Amino acid sequence: MQLSNEMTDALSAEAALGTLRGAAAKRWQRLSAADSKLIDQVASWEQLLAPMANWLPETPVPTGVWNGIEQVLFAAPVPLPARRSTNARWIGATLAMAASLGLWLALPSAPTTISTPALQxxxxxxxxxxxxxxxxxxxxxxxxxxxxxxxxxxxxxxxxxxxxxxxxxxxxxxxxxxxxxxxxxxxxxxxxxxxxxxxxxxxxxxxxxxxxxxxxxxxxxxxxxxxxxxxx
Incomplete structure (x- = not known):
């Protein structure tokens, strides 16, 4: 289905805001890869919308959010059981890496896109x-x-x-x-x-x-x- 100019403009605005999700976001990626004009439209919306962020008052981050981040980043590591040998730990780590690699290879690959740094x-x-x-x-x-x-x-x-x-x-x-x-x-x-x-x-x-x-x-x-x- 051929999208109208109004539809592509609206989708470009959503892409600039980051509100596209799921199948809509994937389809937009495919369309943008095939038509560079869509990428330019998104850049135009980003340039238009970015200054508006300066008009908004600063909102402090809730303390609970910072505590959650610190807990994830700096939590003490869980000690391994003493009876597990060094060889067992290496074997377990190797198996985990192999499983992760196999899962990554099994996932469908997304089209490669080249992104440029956003202007500040x-x-x-x-x-x-x-x-x-x-x-x-x-x-x-x-x-x-x-x-x-x-x-x-x-x-x-x-x-x-x-x-x-x-x-x-x-x-x-x-x-x-x-x-x-x-x-x-x-x-x-x-x-x-x-x-x-x-x-x-x-x-x-x-x-x-x-x-x-x-x-x-x-x-x-x-x-x-x-x-x-x-x-x-």
């Missing part, structure tokens, strides 16, 4: 506005680039562009690039100079500019979202 995100700022419900999350990826995501569907006019600015300690704005949203998120590929400017940012802002961005080094359109840089 560091929150730089959350931008808001008095007149808009949208909230923009600005994050720096572990590869040095900047991720921009919005919590609601945003429709930008075809003849206008959103531009991200980093304002330094002297109040000078520096353009970080044009925000081109794909499923409510965008990645800005920064130059070495722009990455260096991130360490001196006090405020981030998004302005509404003519198509392609401001024609000079300053915002030419209204600033519609802004927020203070997070303290590292």
């Amino acid at each position: 995100l560091k929150t730089l700022a959350t931008l808001s506005s008095e007149h808009q419900l949208a909230r923009w999350q600005i994050s720096q990826r572990s590869d040095g680039q900047v991720s921009v995501s919005v919590n609601v569907a945003w429709q930008q006019p075809a003849n206008r562009s959103l531009q991200l600015w980093a304002i330094d300690t002297e109040g000078t704005p520096h353009s970080l690039g044009i925000i081109t949203l794909v499923e409510q998120s965008s990645t800005l590929n920064l130059s070495v100079t722009q990455r260096d400017q991130l360490s001196r940012v006090t405020v981030f802002a998004i302005s509404d500019e003519p198509l392609g961005g401001s024609l000079n080094a300053l915002p030419s359109g209204p600033v519609i979202f802004s927020g203070k840089a997070s303290k590292s």
Whole structure:
């Protein structure tokens, strides 16, 4: 059965969240192995959802959970009966290893997949506005680039562009690039100079500019979202 675009998008979101189970998860693995676009969809969902974890309050782990982990990891080993000889222990261990190996060989093999390390995100700022419900999350990826995501569907006019600015300690704005949203998120590929400017940012802002961005080094359109840089 051919899956619709809506169905593959929904399954991609579940795969990113880790909620696929059983036969559905196995089938998704087979589909992803045959179609790299599905892997890209999952990566897009992961990039969109990951910053949302930073908005949740930290919840302490219950003491009972830690006690259970320590009991499993650091419990004292059970002594073997004294009358069992060293040879008997080695024979028993060998038989156990052989049985485990036989069981492993008997299990159906899953298709081999090559996984790449997940990108880590560091929150730089959350931008808001008095007149808009949208909230923009600005994050720096572990590869040095900047991720921009919005919590609601945003429709930008075809003849206008959103531009991200980093304002330094002297109040000078520096353009970080044009925000081109794909499923409510965008990645800005920064130059070495722009990455260096991130360490001196006090405020981030998004302005509404003519198509392609401001024609000079300053915002030419209204600033519609802004927020203070997070303290590292």
